[in-house]
Amino acid sequence: MKPLAHVGKALAHDSAALHVSGAAVYIDDIAEIEGTLHVAPGFAKEGAKGKILSINLAAAQAAEGVVAVLTAQDIPGKNDCSPVAGDDPIFANGKIEFHGQVIFAVVAKTRDAARRAARLAVIEIEKQKPDVTVADALASNGDLLPPYAFTSKGVVAALKNSTHRHAGQLKIGGQEQFYLEGQVAYAIPQEKGGMFVHSSTQHPTEIQHCVAAMLGIDDAQVICQCRRMGGAFGGKESQAAQWAAIAALAAHITGHPVKCRLDRDDDMMLTGKRHDFEATYEVGLDKSLRIAAVDVLLAARCGYSADLSAAICDRTMFHADNAYFYPQYKIATRRLKTNTISNTAFRGFGGPQGMVFAEAMMESIAIQHGCDALELRKKNLYTKQRNTTPYGQKIDEHLVGKIMATLEKTSSYQKRRKDNAKFNAKSSILKKGLALTPVKFGISFTNTMMNQAGALVHVYGDGSVHLNHGGTEMGQGLYQKVAQVVAEVFGIGVDKITITATRTDKVPNTSPTAASSGSDLNGMAARNAAMAIKARMAEVAGRQHGVHPSKVTFWDGQVSAKTKSSSFAALATACKGARVSLSATGYYSTPAIHWDRATGRGHPFFYFAYGASCSEVLVDTLTGEMKVSRVDILHDVGHSLNPAIDIGQIEGGFVQGMGWVTTEELVFDAEGRLRTHAPSTYKIPCASDVPEDFRVALYESKGNKADTIYRSKAVGEPPLMLPISVWCAVMNAIASLKPGTVPKLDAPATPEAIMRAVKSLGVK
Numbered sequence: 198m199k200p201l202a203h204v205g206k207a208l209a210h211d212s213a214a215l216h217v218s219g220a221a222v223y224i225d226d227i228a229e230i231e232g233t234l235h236v237a238p239g240f241a242k243e244g245a246k247g248k249i250l251s252i253n254l255a256a257a258q259a260a261e262g263v264v265a266v267l268t269a270q271d272i273p274g275k276n277d278c279s280p281v282a283g284d285d286p287i288f289a290n291g292k293i294e295f296h297g298q299v300i301f302a303v304v305a306k307t308r309d310a311a312r313r314a315a316r317l318a319v320i321e322i323e324k325q326k327p328d329v330t331v332a333d334a335l336a337s338n339g340d341l342l343p344p345y346a347f348t349s350k351g352v353v354a355a356l357k358n359s360t361h362r363h364a365g366q367l368k369i370g371g372q373e374q375f376y377l378e379g380q381v382a383y384a385i386p387q388e389k390g391g392m393f394v395h396s397s398t399q400h401p402t403e404i405q406h407c408v409a410a411m412l413g414i415d416d417a418q419v420i421c422q423c424r425r426m427g428g429a430f431g432g433k434e435s436q437a438a439q440w441a442a443i444a445a446l447a448a449h450i451t452g453h454p455v456k457c458r459l460d461r462d463d464d465m466m467l468t469g470k471r472h473d474f475e476a477t478y479e480v481g482l483d484k485s486l487r488i489a490a491v492d493v494l495l496a497a498r499c500g501y502s503a504d505l506s507a508a509i510c511d512r513t514m515f516h517a518d519n520a521y522f523y524p525q526y527k528i529a530t531r532r533l534k535t536n537t538i539s540n541t542a543f544r545g546f547g548g549p550q551g552m553v554f555a556e557a558m559m560e561s562i563a564i565q566h567g568c569d570a571l572e573l574r575k576k577n578l579y580t581k582q583r584n585t586t587p588y589g590q591k592i593d594e595h596l597v598g599k600i601m602a603t604l605e606k607t608s609s610y611q612k613r614r615k616d617n618a619k620f621n622a623k624s625s626i627l628k629k630g631l632a633l634t635p636v637k638f639g640i641s642f643t644n645t646m647m648n649q650a651g652a653l654v655h656v657y658g659d660g661s662v663h664l665n666h667g668g669t670e671m672g673q674g675l676y677q678k679v680a681q682v683v684a685e686v687f688g689i690g691v692d693k694i695t696i697t698a699t700r701t702d703k704v705p706n707t708s709p710t711a712a713s714s715g716s717d718l719n720g721m722a723a724r725n726a727a728m729a730i731k732a733r734m735a736e737v738a739g740r741q742h743g744v745h746p747s748k749v750t751f752w753d754g755q756v757s758a759k760t761k762s763s764s765f766a767a768l769a770t771a772c773k774g775a776r777v778s779l780s781a782t783g784y785y786s787t788p789a790i791h792w793d794r795a796t797g798r799g800h801p802f803f804y805f806a807y808g809a810s811c812s813e814v815l816v817d818t819l820t821g822e823m824k825v826s827r828v829d830i831l832h833d834v835g836h837s838l839n840p841a842i843d844i845g846q847i848e849g850g851f852v853q854g855m856g857w858v859t860t861e862e863l864v865f866d867a868e869g870r871l872r873t874h875a876p877s878t879y880k881i882p883c884a885s886d887v888p889e890d891f892r893v894a895l896y897e898s899k900g901n902k903a904d905t906i907y908r909s910k911a912v913g914e915p916p917l918m919l920p921i922s923v924w925c926a927v928m929n930a931i932a933s934l935k936p937g938t939v940p941k942l943d944a945p946a947t948p949e950a951i952m953r954a955v956k957s958l959g960v961k
């Protein structure tokens with residue numbers, strides 16, 4: 198194969214210079230059209246569940262600068278912004294189901310005036326006791342969605358007959374996405390009742406559809422555009438819709454352009470987060486400590502409505518094995534209704550919670566049996582013989598064992614284990630912990646229908662290229678990667694390609710940019726579009742030079758046939774002259790995947806992304822303070838489309854996941870109010886939390902076994918699960934206080950959780 202000129206190069210993100218100079222245009226930076234108004238959502242100060250007895254908006258209406266006050270009654274079409282189930286009212290009507298549920302909105306001349314006026318509303322709620330915790334939900338609201346399980350026939354017998362048995366319980370916390378750019382939308386009324394909406398969304402098509410249904414107009418009358426998001430992390434897959442709908446409603450009613458930009462505290466209170474879970478499990482092992490059977494119940498707090506919870510909890514089940522073979526299994530989920538904000542997508546989409554369970558189980562077994570956790574993990578990996586997942590997909594690429602073995606060496610795991618044992622024997626309060634854990638993450642939307650994408654490519658007469666596709670840019674570098682793909686196809690520099698904003702009128706009927714599949718799907722769609730144009734251009738060049746089109750090559754800005762060559766630009770001009778179209782759409786849908794939820798069998802993932810990490814921590818068992826002293830990562834991205842971007846994704850994903858399992862704690866009070874709605878109380882990692890010794894390497898891949906775009910692998914979400922090794926290392930450190938006893942440690946391992954775990958050991 199000819200070497201690649203653009204794909205695989207560590208080029209900077211297309212907006213890197215704009216990001217760091219402040220010149221990148223986010224929605225709030227778009228020059229406001231004259232007459233632009235601002236809308237702010239309003240909610241009841243008290244109450245999380247109950248009938249709305251009265252809404253008095255007179256004071257808000259009369260406030261300085263207020264233009265209009267909107268409620269459910271003002272919506273001409275459908276009062277819903279849900280992604281699936283039709284159960285998320287844009288404005289609560291009759292009752293509220295969580296604290297902060299939006300009941301009305303104020304449109305004013307300034308954002309400040311709108312927000313101040315929104316506070317003047319007097320809303321009376323017939324307050325009922327909300328269900329806040331898993332226990333509350335089990336006792337009262339119950340299931341929001343039907344329970345679902347993967348169950349093998351022999352699980353009960355296998356558990357009963359196993360040599361060793363081990364039971365455990367674990368709380369796994371939620372997580373706030375904390376994108377830097379909050380939720381924002383800017384709606385501009387169009388002729389004949391149409392609407393143009395700039396939205397910071399991973400899913401422009403859904404914004405288009407939601408706004409059209411809300412206004413009671415055709416999808417074709419609404420355009421949604423997104424040039425870039427200042428981070429999304431799943432928090433803008435479904436959760437951007439409400440604010441776009443409110444902005445569009447305000448624009449429709451006032452006839453002015455209207456912007457809706459949430460305040461940070463409101464953003465945290467009014468938008469969904471990662472699901473928190475409670476896991477209860479029993480595992481049976483044979484005498485060599487191979488798992489014989491696993492029985493786990495994962496109970497999720499879904500919040501008040503379905504949102505994406507069905508698919509998210511399914512993904513938790515798909516990842517409750519992580520990289521391990523369970524010969525017999527019952528992997529059950531409950532999807533509980535709580536009177537809290539509806540939980541939603543967050544990097545990993547439920548997968549991380551399943552994997553924390555698997556790794557907590559592994560760490561606990563190792564502690565209980567006094568064996569090395571890495572040995573135990575290796576012994577239980579999928580192999581060529583033991584290769585069937587609990588959902589029937591066979592693992593055909595056995596990389597994770599190799600990755601772990603390499604990392605074991607490069608991180609000096611064995612030596613450091615010994616050194617730590619010596620250190621811990623002498624140090625009574627400070628304890629070191631070390632853990633090496635694998636990641637196996639399934640790539641594809643588990644809703645097979647969603648695995649499709651489209652692109653639109655134009656070549657202009659001067660040989661410059663306009664690139665558009667259905668994927669959205671949230672900082673992950675998708676636009677840059679797809680541009681490199683198109684540059685490769687045409688054999689021209691990336692500088693000749695103009696990357697343009699995602700718009701529903703350019704590429705329709707798109708899936709959200711999610712499930713890490715952005716470059717897999719849109720890269721292929723754009724490649725297909727470019728290939729179609731290239732074929733037409735090759736025809737023209739072939740005619741010019743008297744060769745078969747297949748003999749024409751595109752390389753380094755030149756188009757060559759035998760000894761003759763011309764520039765790509767000259768050929769583009771010639772094509773225009775010859776009346777040959779230089780514009781094409783491209784389309785791609787992932788082959789070979791299928792999933793039958795009714796039987797719980799299928800092949801839902803096109804392939805798996807793999808990685809492993811080794812983390813060392815130092816824990817102060819007197820105060821609960823903890824420091825991550827060193828991290829080694831080896832991660833597989835196949836043939837990288839752009840190694841600089843991929844390493845950035847690995848580093849960022851790791852640190853974000855580390856925050857999830859160590860410091861980020863969402864606290865709801867008994868009244869269902871989120872008490873941690875700002876960075877003052879909700880602790881995301883900051884620059885100084887990045888491990889001092891942080892060694893990230895890409896696995897030397899022979900290329901993805903699956904036929905993906907240039908044999909690359911998705912990288913967006915998998916690295917978030919690498920830092921599960923940090924949590925396991927904390928377990929390892931605490932367990933050194935009393936070998937053989939499993940500390941009761943929940944996730945996140947905050948100082949308080951660490952102190953509780955130390956206390957659970959009953960040592961002085």
Ligand code: MTE
Nearest residue numbers: 428429430544671672711712713714715913
């Ligand atoms: N990286 C940055 N910088 N910002 C983000 O919001 N989102 C993550 C991941 N990496 C995110 C990110 C999530 S949740 C997903 S699904 C993928 O990027 C989506 O993009 P991709 O499919 O192009 O990888």
Ligand code: HPA
Nearest residue numbers: 508546642643644711712
């Ligand atoms: N991942 C992310 N987002 C999704 C998925 C998924 O598997 N399914 C539906 N939305």
Ligand code: MOS
Nearest residue numbers: 431543544711712
């Ligand atoms: Mo990512 S949680 O699939 O948006």
